[in-house]
Amino acid sequence: MSAAPRRVVVVGGGLAGARAAQELRAQGFAGEVVLLAAEAHLPYDRPPLSKEVLRGGGPAPVLDVDWAGLGVDLRRGVRALSLHDGGVRTDAGDVGADGVVLATGAVPVRIGEGAVLRTLDDALALRRRLVPGARVVVVGAGWIGAEVATAAAAAGGEVVVLEAGDGPLAGALGAVGARTAPWYAAAGVALRTRTRATAVHADRVELEGGEVLRADVVVVGVGARPDTDWLAGSPVAVDRGVLADRHLRAAPGVVAVGDCAAWESGLFGTRLRVEHWDDALQAPAVAVTTLLGGEAVHDPVPYFWSEQLGHRLQHAGHAEGADQVVDRGDPDGPDGWTTCWLRDGRLVALLAVDRPRDLLQGRRLIAARATPDPVRLGDPDVPLKQLA
Ligand SMILES: Cc1cc2nc3c(=O)[nH]c(=O)nc-3n(C[C@H](O)[C@H](O)[C@H](O)COP(=O)(O)OP(=O)(O)OC[C@H]3O[C@@H](n4cnc5c(N)ncnc54)[C@H](O)[C@@H]3O)c2cc1C
Incomplete structure (x- = not known):
């Protein structure tokens, strides 16, 4: 595929794909833009699915984009089946392209017959x-499991x-997650840690040791994998x-953004793949510049909230690789706290619990x-911006 495309196909109609299509126009691309979206819905945001949508309030979180006005050929319900040098094969025929954005x-x-929460249809x-009185069993105390339990x-x-682990959010936060x-x-x-499900059915979960939990609703929240x-x-x-x-850049004429992409982080000296709304929002501007032959680098401090x-x-x-953990504030107190991770003295990560200012400055x-x-750093009364 050539460096200066005439027709760009964006594969994936989530936030990253939608933003890529918008960015193509914002950066002056006048050629054809085709957006392949496997779901039937207009592109929408996912974070509200486990929050407002599940709690029953708010409309479907459809992205506010004028697709016709942008001149984007949005093809809903069309799934890409393979990628080759000349374009993309889909379940609705071949789409030729000389530039491709991967955003799947x-x-x-x-696990078994448990429900999952990824799409608007899942959430609805x-x-x-x-409903009141429903017996709900959630398998996995990760981000999604905690939000589903809340709703x-x-x-x-x-x-x-x-x-199954020692505490909630162990995969993301290690021992700090147990504080929740x-x-x-x-x-x-009811949170049951060190409890392993051996079989997950639509109406019950079998546990190691033989116990069976009957349920009206069984939800599995044990993570996601890139759709590749x-x-x-x-x-x-x-x-x-x-x-x-x-x-x-993933190959000549091909860039990758959002949850499916694993990019080389200069800031952290390692390859990162995150499942963060903010990355799906920001990365497409860089990817599109790259696709159009410009020079841009994606090197964010990843950010996620729950x-x-x-x-x-x-x-x-x-x-990853942190060798020192410093707390600001009292994790058992009512005012929230912030945990900071350092590596060789350098601040590499932080978790702010009910302390949004720390997040911004940190x-x-x-x-x-x-x-x-x-x-x-450990003094919650010292604003982080004073530590620059
Ligand atoms: C319930 C839920 C709650 C979340 N809450 C938060 C939060 O609070 N904070 C936060 O930072 N992040 C949150 N996230 C993560 C955030 O939503 C994702 O990081 C973001 O949606 C990633 O966007 P994306 O466009 O890369 O991928 P996706 O949103 O997954 O979109 C990819 C789209 O591509 C389509 N697709 C896949 N394969 C093909 C194909 N072959 N052909 C055509 N189309 C295809 C899919 O159907 C999908 O619609 C949440 C995610 C979920 C599921």
Whole structure:
């Protein structure tokens, strides 16, 4: 595929794909833009699915984009089946392209017959079942599991969350995640850690040791994997995500963005793949510049938030390899706290719990590769911006 495309095909109608189509026009691309979206819905946002949509309020979170006005050929319900040098093969025929944006996101890991929450249809179906008195079993105390439990409890359900590890959010936050455990009881949710499900059915979950939990609703929230199977045999390399360089280039004329992309992070010196709304929002501008022959680098401080069990969690950075953990504030107190991860004295990640200011200022410190004094860092009364 050539460096200056005439027709660009964007594969995936989530936030990253939609933003890529918008960016193509914003950056002056006057050629054809085709957006292939496997789902029948207009492109929409996912974070509200486990929050407002599940709680019953708010309309479908459709993105506010005038597709016709943008001159984007949005093809809903069309799935790409393979990528080759001349374009994309779909279940509705071949689409020739000399530029391709890969934005196929991620798919939830399924266990047995448990419901998952990834799409608007998943959310609407689940919402109908979260009624007062419903016995809800959630498998996995990760981000999605915690948010589903929050909504199910608010709807008046009897909620049990099963977690095989020592505490909630262990995969993302390590031991720090266990600090959220008391929130479950406070919200009327039964959290059972070190509890492994051996079989998941639509109406019951079997546990190691033989116990069986009967349920009206069983939801599995044990993570997602990049949606890349369709790229087998294509010119791009895949290894737990589409391998992209720091310009988000995956192959000549092909860029990758959002949950499906694993890019080289200069800031953290490693390859990153995140499932963060903010990355799906920001990365397409860089990818499109690259596709159009310009020079841009994607090197963000990853940012993610969650609203669960009455708390707002905001996470920035990448804690891998951290050798020091510093807390600001009292994790058992009522005012929230912030955990900071340092590597060789450099702030590499932080989790702000009900402390949005720390997130904002801390994210800047991470971007600046700051090496704050750990004693002052640990003082919740010292604003992080003073530690630059
Ligand atoms: C329930 C839920 C809650 C979340 N909450 C938060 C939050 O609070 N904070 C946060 O930071 N992040 C959150 N996220 C993560 C965030 O929504 C994702 O990071 C973001 O949606 C990624 O966007 P994307 O466009 O890369 O992928 P996706 O949103 O997954 O979109 C990819 C689209 O591509 C389509 N597709 C896949 N394969 C093909 C194909 N072969 N051909 C055509 N189309 C295809 C899919 O159907 C899908 O519509 C949440 C995610 C979920 C599911």
